[in-house]
Amino acid sequence: MAICDSRMFLNYYRNAPDGRIVFGKSLGHFAFAGQVANYYEGPSHRAGEVEESFRNLYPMLDGMDIESSWTGPIDRSVDGLPFFGYLDNHPDILFGIGFSGQGVGPTVLGGKILASLALDQKDHWSNCGLVREGVDNFPVEPFRYVGSVLVREALRRKEGLEDRSRRTDPLTLAIANLAPVGYVPSKRD
Ligand SMILES: Cc1cc2nc3c(=O)[nH]c(=O)nc-3n(C[C@H](O)[C@H](O)[C@H](O)COP(=O)(O)OP(=O)(O)OC[C@H]3O[C@@H](n4cnc5c(N)ncnc54)[C@H](O)[C@@H]3O)c2cc1C
Structure with missing residues (x-):
């Protein structure tokens, strides 16, 4: 489970x-x-x-040992949703990226979208809203890195306070709300 x-x-x-x-x-x-x-x-x-x-x-x-640990890279899109399309100047190359750490289910959907695009089929996979151009970029460096760290630390603080049933201060909340929501838009207050 x-x-x-x-x-x-x-x-x-x-x-x-x-x-x-x-x-x-x-x-x-x-x-x-x-x-x-x-x-x-x-x-x-x-x-x-x-x-x-x-x-x-x-x-x-408490007495149990931890056997091992592991990590791996993920990507992130600005809105937390993946996007699909043809590479600029290379219409024979398709991409599907931006799964934002939620790919176990969505990559199955992504496979269907990419298959329809590759076969040039006009169906609900190739016409789906995730096939999109003009997706926003994150700010250029060093603003991207500094901003990412700021937003992450605000989120960490907010969720730490929530764990202790405490209210989040407005500044932390405003910064934390800059994080992409992805698949589950939630009321953020
Ligand atoms: C640390 C971490 C945590 C994550 N947590 C979550 C989560 O909580 N929830 C979630 O939904 N998603 C999570 N993801 C993302 C999710 O794991 C991926 O989006 C998803 O597994 C992608 O599926 P995929 O089938 O496209 O690729 P993969 O699962 O990466 O499968 C690709 C397979 O192809 C094989 N392969 C690669 N090259 C070759 C080759 N040349 N020849 C033969 N085989 C090859 C690889 O060995 C691999 O088995 C996480 C990812 C990471 C790294």
């Missing part, structure tokens, strides 16, 4: 067939200028924070 909560820094976890728990958390390290280095593969550099969330959720498993 897979479980996830509705936070932006969501906790997600599932049981493995051998009785262990696979536990994840979106904590992300931003790549300056989109340079994805080795830092994004292998053991997590934030394993301690992930473990802390796990221990908070499962205090009854």
Whole structure:
């Protein structure tokens, strides 16, 4: 069984067939200028924070060891939704990107969209709203990096306060609300 909560820094976890728990958390390290280095593969550099969330959720498993940790890169679009199309000047190359860390289900949909586009079929996959041009870009560097960190820290603070049933101050809320909502637009107050 897979479980996830509705936070932006969501906790997600599932049981493995051998009785262990696979536990994840979106904590992300931003790549300056989109340079994805080795830092994004292998053991997590934030394993301690992930473990802390796990221990908070499962205090009854306090004596249990953590066997290993792992991390991987994800991309993000400005609105949190993927987009599909033909590469500029290369109409024979299709792309589907911007899954924004939510790709397990949507990449199945993405496969159908790409297949219809590749076969030049005019159907509800190739006509779907995710096939779009003129998608907004994030600001140029260094504003992108600095802005990403600011928004992430505001979100982290907001969700930390919510965990303790405390109200978020207006400044933190205003910055946190700049984060893309993706598939689940929510009332943000
Ligand atoms: C750390 C992390 C956390 C994530 N958390 C979530 C989440 O909570 N929820 C969610 O919905 N999504 C999440 N995602 C995103 C999700 O995992 C991906 O969007 C999704 O798996 C993409 O599916 P895919 O089939 O397109 O690609 P993949 O799952 O990457 O599959 C591609 C496959 O092709 C194989 N392959 C690659 N090149 C070759 C080759 N040349 N020859 C043969 N095989 C090849 C690879 O080995 C791989 O098995 C997360 C991603 C990461 C990295």
